[in-house]
Amino acid sequence: MPIAVARERGARLEEALATLLPAEPYLAYANFAPIAPRAVDLHRRWWLAAAEAEGALVARGEAGEPLATVCVARRDFESAHFGVPVARIAAPAAVVAEDVRLPALRALYAGAWQTVGDAGYRHVSAVCSARDRTACWALQEHGAFHVGTKISWMQPLDGRRDAAVVPPPLRLEVRERARIPDLPRGSWRRLHEWSRAGFDRGPFVFDLDVPPERAATLYPVWTEKAFTG
16 A cells, blocks of 8 residues: 655645544544543644644555644653653554554654654654554554553543443343353353454554464453353
8 A cells, every 4th residue: 555654734734634633533532521522623733733843744545645644742851851852753643444544654653753863853752542553563563662551530520420321232230150151152152252352452462473363362262261260
């Protein structure tokens, strides 16, 4: 898949952001309903500011369609503290389909590495969602390694509490431990299928040395052992 990466600004960048930011499944703040409607505009302003400073990069397909984007910022405090230029690459915004997202992010991070290197930076930190396995894979492939995980907890301060809702067709059941081995075979089959999908962000999935298809077959076995003791 031919993919071109370039720094962009102005109307061309605006067009890419209008396509990619609303579609990004791991966009920060977009998973918190009270402020989600403003999340896209917040990120848009960050990208536009970066475009006028260190740069905003966009990966585009053969027809010129935007596939992924990141923005680069200088880390002033860290640069002064360590005495070397330090840059930060924000979490990406990209198309959802993994077969396109992965090559787009691979090309995008290669371009980002080149950009910060040409600008004289000696150290770069990149951020991505802990659920974004494609970004994690691409960053590892380009030599980055995991150094920390940030977990954000959010709560509206208007006194409102939203009840936990299980999306249909799921439902909650409470079973005594002794009865778990007696679950019907159909229930075990569904648990196996769900565990294969539910652990698609597990540690073996993120390990580049483990083939993805082999990683996926591990968790159904783990689930059955956990439930049967």
